[in-house]
Amino acid sequence: MPKTPASVAEHQARVAGLVGIMPVRVLPIAECLGLVLAEDLVAPIPLPPFDNSAMDGYAVRASDVVEAPVTLPVAQDIPAGMTEVAPLEAGTAHRIMTGAPMPAGADAVVQVEHTDGGTDRVLLRTAVEAGTHVRRAADDVAVGALVLRAGRVLGPAQLALAGALGFGGLPVRRRPRVLVLSTGSELVGPGEPLLPGQIYESNGLMLATGVREAGGEAELLRFVPDDVAAFHAAIEPHLGEVDLVLTSGGVSAGAYEVVKDAFTGRGVEFLKVAMQPGGPQGAGRYQGVAVVTLPGNPVSAQVSFEVFVRPALLASMGFAAVERRTARARISTAITSPAGRTQFRRGAYDAESGEVVTPVGGPGSHLLSALAVANCLIEVPEDTTELAAGDLVTIRYLE
Ligand SMILES: Nc1nc2c(c(=O)[nH]1)N[C@H]1C(S)=C(S)[C@@H](COP(=O)(O)OP(=O)(O)OC[C@H]3O[C@@H](n4cnc5c(N)ncnc54)[C@H](O)[C@@H]3O)O[C@H]1N2
Ligand code: MOO
Numbered sequence: 001m002p003k004t005p006a007s008v009a010e011h012q013a014r015v016a017g018l019v020g021i022m023p024v025r026v027l028p029i030a031e032c033l034g035l036v037l038a039e040d041l042v043a044p045i046p047l048p049p050f051d052n053s054a055m056d057g058y059a060v061r062a063s064d065v066v067e068a069p070v071t072l073p074v075a076q077d078i079p080a081g082m083t084e085v086a087p088l089e090a091g092t093a094h095r096i097m098t099g100a101p102m103p104a105g106a107d108a109v110v111q112v113e114h115t116d117g118g119t120d121r122v123l124l125r126t127a128v129e130a131g132t133h134v135r136r137a138a139d140d141v142a143v144g145a146l147v148l149r150a151g152r153v154l155g156p157a158q159l160a161l162a163g164a165l166g167f168g169g170l171p172v173r174r175r176p177r178v179l180v181l182s183t184g185s186e187l188v189g190p191g192e193p194l195l196p197g198q199i200y201e202s203n204g205l206m207l208a209t210g211v212r213e214a215g216g217e218a219e220l221l222r223f224v225p226d227d228v229a230a231f232h233a234a235i236e237p238h239l240g241e242v243d244l245v246l247t248s249g250g251v252s253a254g255a256y257e258v259v260k261d262a263f264t265g266r267g268v269e270f271l272k273v274a275m276q277p278g279g280p281q282g283a284g285r286y287q288g289v290a291v292v293t294l295p296g297n298p299v300s301a302q303v304s305f306e307v308f309v310r311p312a313l314l315a316s317m318g319f320a321a322v323e324r325r326t327a328r329a330r331i332s333t334a335i336t337s338p339a340g341r342t343q344f345r346r347g348a349y350d351a352e353s354g355e356v357v358t359p360v361g362g363p364g365s366h367l368l369s370a371l372a373v374a375n376c377l378i379e380v381p382e383d384t385t386e387l388a389a390g391d392l393v394t395i396r397y398l399e
Contacts, residue, residue: 005274006281007382008342012308014283018290019244019312022176026169029162032154034215035172036318041148043165046138051102053078055133058093058115058122059106068127074120078103093122102134109133141165151320173318179242180208181221181234183250183258184296189222202368203248203301207294210305211246214313226256239289243316246309249296252280259293268293274382275342277365278304297365303344303377306398325397326379329357334388337363337380346374349395357395375399 006014024038053059064072075092078085080099088094088105096102096109108128116123141147147165148158154170162170182204186197194200204220211218219242224234235245250259251270259282260270268284268291277300282293292312294304311322329349337343346367349357357378361370376395380387387393 003271005272005279005341008273008275008307011271011273011281011283012311015292015308016312016315018283018285018292019176019316020290021318022173022243022316024171025174026171027174028169029159029167032159032170032172033156035154035175037148037150037152037154037158038171038173038318040146040150041162041165041167041170043141043143043145043147045166046143047141047164048135048137048139050137052099052135053096053102053109053133054098054135055109055111056097057095057109057111057113057133058124059088059096059103059109060093060124060128061088061090061106062108062128062130062132064091064093065108065110065124065127069123069125071121071123074118074122076103077119093124095119095122107131107134151318153319173316176216176243176313176316177241178208178211178216178218178244178246178313179221179235179238180204180211180218180246182207182223182248182296183226183231184223185225185227185256187223202298203294203296206298206302207246207248207305207309210302210310211313214310215317216313224258226250226258228258228262231258231262239287242289244313245286245289245291246294247291248294248301251282251293251295263291263293267291274340275303275307275344276338276363277344278307279341281308295365298368299346299365299371302371303365306377306396307344323396327351327355327395327397328392329355329395330390331378331387331393332356332358332389334386335359335363335378335380336386337384339385340382342382343378343380344396345378345380346370347376347378347395348374349376349397357393 072093076094078096078100080097085101085103088103107130110124114126187201188198201223208218208220224231247259250257267286268282270282273281280295294301314322345359347357348360360374361367376397379394
């Protein structure tokens, strides 16, 4: 008797458990884009680090310019980056640039537009109050302040803040390394002639780029023929370097199921999941390395990646949100779905035109062109076998 199929949720949990969580590494800051900060970040210095001018102009004592217009001798020029600045004597001005340190004794800046721009003496046309155009040390960040919490996804603004605080590297969960390979003696590469019975490979490309899009590192192996020895020879040299081996094809019931034959009895379990497409699945550990085997039909492989692998990769990097956004929508036409299986149909959803989702292509898992124009998956629950036009469904964005 065939075993009862696993539910989608059960297999999701199995795959997530296998991939696990990546170790924390301090990576150079420029390599941290899109990664998750693993520890709270505390400011080692204040920001700004020193009182500085917000304008190009003249640093003065406000009390010297109460009777504007007034002319003062210019005692010093202070470009940004000057590290030793003489104090400002009463009755004098220092020419100062934006970002340059305020001299001791100065408490305001007259912007150059309100002066004659003089270099020996300067005519200041407007009075200023103490504090005008001065950016105080620690205005933005105090020493010891918690500036970014662990779990924060690092985008350009977060990296800029860390950079401004002097960090050269940040503690992040590193990217999972994934070995992607496709199996099938019918597969050929671009530029090769297509003989009858052959097809151009597409799953490996889709999965490797999907891994990268999710934030992982992917090594795409040239596809291997339906030969167990060739399969082992292809993956073995890489096992020490990867966190996950991700295959497509060779897992169903045929006579040449290379992935199944290579892994059966060696730590990988092959099972049916109650979904369509993506029924035949496999997962386990081979020589200590996590293995997930996806079915070969292109749409099955991609839907399986979306449902099982992408969330597991994101979780492994410490992301709290690992699922795609979902929405409720009305389906534009009637569809049917197999009993006892969650069906994922490809859909085109437009929130602005009345929250309607239109199925694209049929349920066939070879219909790659429909997948390529879809922007969502329509999720039909296990116990639903028919949907009428206008029924409410859940959609998962694909982008
Ligand atoms: N007797 C049964 N036959 C099949 C069953 C079943 O339960 N009993 N399940 C069907 C379902 S559902 C799926 S899905 C597929 C899964 O098959 P495999 O994982 O073994 O995949 P293959 O047979 O290797 O290939 C299926 C299909 O996809 C094409 N393919 C494979 N790899 C690639 C690739 N890298 N790039 C592009 N296209 C690829 C391949 O040529 C086949 O057309 O099994 C059903 N059969
Ligand atoms: O489950 Mo297969 O994945 O329907 O085509």
